[in-house]
Amino acid sequence: MIKYSWHERLPADTVAEVADLLAEAASYDAEAGFSTAVPDAPASGETSAHLVVSMPPKGERGSAQLDRLPDVGVVAYLRVDISDGVGDVQFVVRPLFRSLGVATLLFELLRDEDLGWASIPNLESIRGWAHGSHPAADRMSARFNGTVADAVFKTIRELGGSRPFVADKTNVEPVLVQEPGSVSAPVVAELHQVTIAPGDRRTLSRLATLFLEPEGGGRLLVGTDPDEASNAAACIAPLNAQGLKRDSLRTLIAQGLLIVQGRGARMAVLYVPPLDEDLLAVSRDLGFVHEQSDLRYVLAIERATSF
Numbered sequence: 097m098i099k100y101s102w103h104e105r106l107p108a109d110t111v112a113e114v115a116d117l118l119a120e121a122a123s124y125d126a127e128a129g130f131s132t133a134v135p136d137a138p139a140s141g142e143t144s145a146h147l148v149v150s151m152p153p154k155g156e157r158g159s160a161q162l163d164r165l166p167d168v169g170v171v172a173y174l175r176v177d178i179s180d181g182v183g184d185v186q187f188v189v190r191p192l193f194r195s196l197g198v199a200t201l202l203f204e205l206l207r208d209e210d211l212g213w214a215s216i217p218n219l220e221s222i223r224g225w226a227h228g229s230h231p232a233a234d235r236m237s238a239r240f241n242g243t244v245a246d247a248v249f250k251t252i253r254e255l256g257g258s259r260p261f262v263a264d265k266t267n268v269e270p271v272l273v274q275e276p277g278s279v280s281a282p283v284v285a286e287l288h289q290v291t292i293a294p295g296d297r298r299t300l301s302r303l304a305t306l307f308l309e310p311e312g313g314g315r316l317l318v319g320t321d322p323d324e325a326s327n328a329a330a331c332i333a334p335l336n337a338q339g340l341k342r343d344s345l346r347t348l349i350a351q352g353l354l355i356v357q358g359r360g361a362r363m364a365v366l367y368v369p370p371l372d373e374d375l376l377a378v379s380r381d382l383g384f385v386h387e388q389s390d391l392r393y394v395l396a397i398e399r400a401t402s403f
């Protein structure tokens with residue numbers, strides 16, 4: 097049986113093991129782009145809690161499948177940042193131990209009135225972004241009566257090589273307005289970036305490099321990494337583009353594509369909220385294709401009612 101313990105701060109003797117678990121998961125999940133957790137990030141809410149899940153030694157796990165796996169201390173890590181009764185969750189299970197019921201068992205145990213979620217004062221619901229919409233996250237949500245409350249599509253467009261982006265008459269020469277050096281990346285959806293996969297975080301972090309503000313209006317952040325090989329992904333993100341005519345949005349993004357392609361990027365990444373019809377239409381028109389759906393799940397916390 098797994099055991100869990102809550103901590104205000106990650107205990108010193110588990111820091112290295114949690115880091116090891118997350119590094120192993122990041123490498124295992126890199127291609128799929130699944131969510132990660134960031135134990136030492138600043139708190140995004142009023143309070144934070146860290147949950148360390150341990151696995152008994154081999155032979156004491158109550159399952160032949162689990163007993164075949166190596167001895168580990170920490171088998172899963174969960175962090176929750178609480179604000180106004182809502183807990184933003186980051187949760188990762190060690191890859192070797194996945195699909196064996198660890199997350200399901202943990203969430204069952206967390207129904208405990210005294211030790212589980214209900215032990216956190218005023219916590220009414222929890223929510224978390226599943227990047228790459230992990231099938232297990234979906235099944236867990238169904239089992240624990242969760243709902244999908246938000247979504248973001250990651251779309252990509254190959255550049256250069258055999259699929260260059262070619263300017264047409266609407267794609268005038270790009271206008272570089274300023275290179276501010278440091279602009280924090282725009283939020284596609286609330287807290288979407290907090291648990292994004294490390295590879296995607298690197299791509300997003302490049303957004304600080306360039307800032308377009310052409311005649312049609314709107315602004316665009318684009319980012320390439322001058323230190324990376326030419327096949328690096330570039331990220332582009334419209335800012336305050338709501339209300340922009342579709343043609344202007346198209347020109348803005350086309351200019352961004354020309355810039356990053358000119359700088360040697362071989363792929364552009366654009367995050368699109370599915371309800372933003374203009375951005376969705378423009379991204380399709382410019383050759384972006386859907387790469388993955390990121391879904392935000394919400395679960396209500398059950399508490400015993402006292403009469």
Ligand SMILES: CC(C)(COP(=O)(O)OP(=O)(O)OC[C@H]1O[C@@H](n2cnc3c(N)ncnc32)[C@H](O)[C@@H]1OP(=O)(O)O)[C@@H](O)C(=O)NCCC(=O)NCCS
Nearest residue numbers: 131188189194195196197198199200224226230231232235
């Ligand atoms: C998502 C995650 C936490 C699930 O942990 P887990 O211990 O593997 O989950 P479980 O074994 O308890 O399985 C949960 C459910 O998913 C199903 N499942 C597990 N792995 C699956 C897979 N690869 N494909 C399809 N379904 C899967 C299980 O059958 C179970 O569903 P059921 O109860 O209806 O049968 C784990 O895969 C993980 O750490 N993923 C990377 C980080 C991440 O995506 N976090 C999500 C944050 S919301």
